Amino acid sequence: MTVPTAHRYQVVWFKRDLRVDDHDPLMRAAERGPVIPLFIIEPDLWQQPDMSGRQFSFLSESLLELREQLSDVGQPLIVRTSDAISCLNDLHCTYGIDALWSHEETGNDWTFTRDRAVAAWCQEQRIEWHQIPQFGVIRRLKSRRGWAGRWDRLMSAPMIQRPKGLMPLSEIEPGPLPQAQDVGIANDEAPKRFRGGRSVGLSDLESFLQDRGEPYQKAMSSPLTAFDGCSRLSAHLAFGTVSMRETYQAACRRQDDLRALHMDHRGRWPGAVRSFLARLHWHCHFIQKLEDEPAIEFRCFHPAYEGLREHNAEAIERWSTGQTGLPFVDACMRALNAHGWINFRMRAMLVSFASYHLWLPWRSTGEPLARLFIDYEPGIHWSQMQMQSSTTGINLPRIYNPIKQGRDFDPNGSFIRHWIPELSEVPNVYIHEPWLWPEMRATIDGHYPPPIVDERAARKVARDKIWAVRREPGYRAIADQIQVRHGSRKSGMPQHDKRIKIARRKQKAEPATQLSFLTSE
DNA sequence: AGTGCAGTTGACTTT
């Protein structure tokens, strides 16, 4: 390895923070010297089982805009396609790196391993690597006490101004932005996908808070209304085209504006903005879990659930392509395939159906599901996979009935008919259970499969198995430990203490307050 | 107008 002659450049390594506004590492690096703004396309990362072409497309659109924004401040984005260490090493040997700057990343095992290797390389080369938090996630967290307050302070802190001007680096080629196929990424485009790039994110934020968001609380539950009634910011937050802080502050400003309005003119807005803010909070709450315990990407929170479920390739194939024969499940899955996004409740139902009715291990369904999400965020995804599969030990099993969900959230079957044209002839009364329609076979035999399982029977079998595990000796003690470590503060006491407290409340004839589990709706 | 009854609604518990 050649020893560089000068150590003069500040490398800002963009990862999932594709913006120049509210970018702490960029601002600090710019204060210290000439900046190489770098994005590394790492082909090996894109071969991981949770990564996909549709995510790469969103990334590409975001990188194009980032390159423009950086050009505006003086130096376009430098893009290199290779593994991180060779890339950094090349830059160091050719130009000399003084320090490396990036946001902290709470990613999957692959990025964690890569970051440890980069840290080791930096140490060998005597290059400082400054990693700065961008969410309310705290590295090496000792105690959860005060976490929420710290989050509020971080999010309320002033936005970081974009650097006044970056020194143009005529000697460094910006480099091409490769196409997915150049990097060996399989084509997996979602035809109706939300687009990447900061400008889209900012306009979604604006239109949500000023215009679309009023029915949020109700609209988020149904796939008929959620595409318009939700913020559509999840992928932007995942890729950092819009920062959590600016999103939080925009919502707070909206809240202040509403308070200035007379009650009669506020409509449903106050509740909508409050729920939205709560979700921003949960975003970090879940990522914190993966930060604290990276193993949850692979292992059940509670070991008693390890190896309980059974792999079944054919069932996964039918589930992930929308061919289970349960109309609402299939409609939601097909919508997700086409959009790369679906609302939270439907995600929960899809996972519940896979984990209970189909009895599939959450790891084997979590991978194809991660690939379908353009907003895949490892900390949220794997926490949710486990919660919806009841492997946490903290949460009670919640088994969704896809027929009931369909009746509740798609009462006249229009969502089903839109995504499953095979069922267009089925009358309303049978649309959620077409196998009961007497003319079913004659009309659509061969076009739409019979149900993969008997919903009622499969649910009962799954429920009994889960409750049998919960009754095993020793289960409770481990669950209580997990509760202490990972439960939210509001529900942060072991289960048996809760029961005692509830019993006491009843004795005093006070109304029992709702236990606050980790909820998202 | 009062009574009985089937069906509905809501609060709460259990799994």
Next chain:
DNA sequence: TAAAGTCAACTGCAC
């Protein structure tokens, strides 16, 4: 972020 079951209160209606 659930669903099903229980129970009591309530409602509409026939008589």
